[in-house]
Amino acid sequence: xxxxxxxxATLFTCLLTVSSAVCADERQAREPFHFVDSGxxxxxxxxxxxxxxxxxxxxxxxxxxxxxxxATSQDVTSMDLRQVTxxxxxxxxxxxxxxxxxxxxxxQVFVASQQVRLxxxxxxxxxxxxxxxxxxxxxxxxxxxxxxxxxxxPSLSP
Numbered sequence: 001x002x003x004x005x006x007x008x009a010t011l012f013t014c015l016l017t018v019s020s021a022v023c024a025d026e027r028q029a030r031e032p033f034h035f036v037d038s039g040x041x042x043x044x045x046x047x048x049x050x051x052x053x054x055x056x057x058x059x060x061x062x063x064x065x066x067x068x069x070x071a072t073s074q075d076v077t078s079m080d081l082r083q084v085t086x087x088x089x090x091x092x093x094x095x096x097x098x099x100x101x102x103x104x105x106x107x108q109v110f111v112a113s114q115q116v117r118l119x120x121x122x123x124x125x126x127x128x129x130x131x132x133x134x135x136x137x138x139x140x141x142x143x144x145x146x147x148x149x150x151x152x153x154p155s156l157s158p
Contacts, residue, residue: 033146033148045130048129053121055148059146062147064094064144070101073136074134075133079131083126084123093126099113107138
């Protein structure tokens, strides 16, 4: 019994040591990023510029926020993060809960802000998109925060 207990204790210690080393290596390999974009919302939607992981890296998104300012006659129908496909289309990555409208300088503001853990497909750009009800346009600001890891990191299991 004593030998079996020693074997389990040794095995547990080895697993704990390997796990700690992997976690420490991953923390050192993380490259934090803070993406900010803003602009106008023509033609019924607000679209950010593309955020792309550097070659050989994988993106992990931890938080994002989208703020849209519109005239009082307009409304936001959706806000989300999307991935841009090879053919120029997009696929949904995460739909955000929209808060608003709130009055702001003769117009109104809509906000979506969430803490997430998203693993976009490596090499595929990410954009933020807000759909609005008409063509009058408005203004938007987007922030996306997270980090890059080397492709193949052991703890990445989306």
